[in-house]
Amino acid sequence: MRLKYYKINVALIIGFAIIIIFLLLKIDSIIHNNLYSYGLQFSYEWANPYWLYLRLTLCLLFLLCITSCSLFYLSSRETKDFEYIRCPICHKKIPKDSNICPNCNYVIREKQS
Numbered sequence: 792m793r794l795k796y797y798k799i800n801v802a803l804i805i806g807f808a809i810i811i812i813f814l815l816l817k818i819d820s821i822i823h824n825n826l827y828s829y830g831l832q833f834s835y836e837w838a839n840p841y842w843l844y845l846r847l848t849l850c851l852l853f854l855l856c857i858t859s860c861s862l863f864y865l866s867s868r869e870t871k872d873f874e875y876i877r878c879p880i881c882h883k884k885i886p887k888d889s890n891i892c893p894n895c896n897y898v899i900r901e902k903q904s
């Protein structure tokens with residue numbers, strides 16, 4: 792159950808990071824398309840730090856997305872391993888709640904009533 796909430800949080804982080812990237816690119820398009828018609832004068836004095844901070848922010852958000860995706864992938868793998876057990880006879884993965892191995896018909900435990 793805790794793993795489920797963990798995965799939801801990681802998915803939310805990925806979603807928020809993607810939304811932030813989209814909004815930053817929108818702000819960038821306002822500067823490049825709209826502000827010049829309101830008299831913005833281009834100068835490397837403001838453009839260089841602006842580009843630097845914009846690119847650093849985009850890089851960090853991209854790294855956040857990659858880190859979150861890898862965490863999501865790793866948590867998915869843990870869930871899959873967690874829901875299976877190994878048959879003591881044939882050593883194949885079988886669902887945790889099954890009583891009989893579907894591969895070799897070994898009775899793992901008697902059905903509980």
Ligand SMILES: [Zn+2]
Nearest residue numbers: 878881892895
């Ligand atoms: Zn088996």
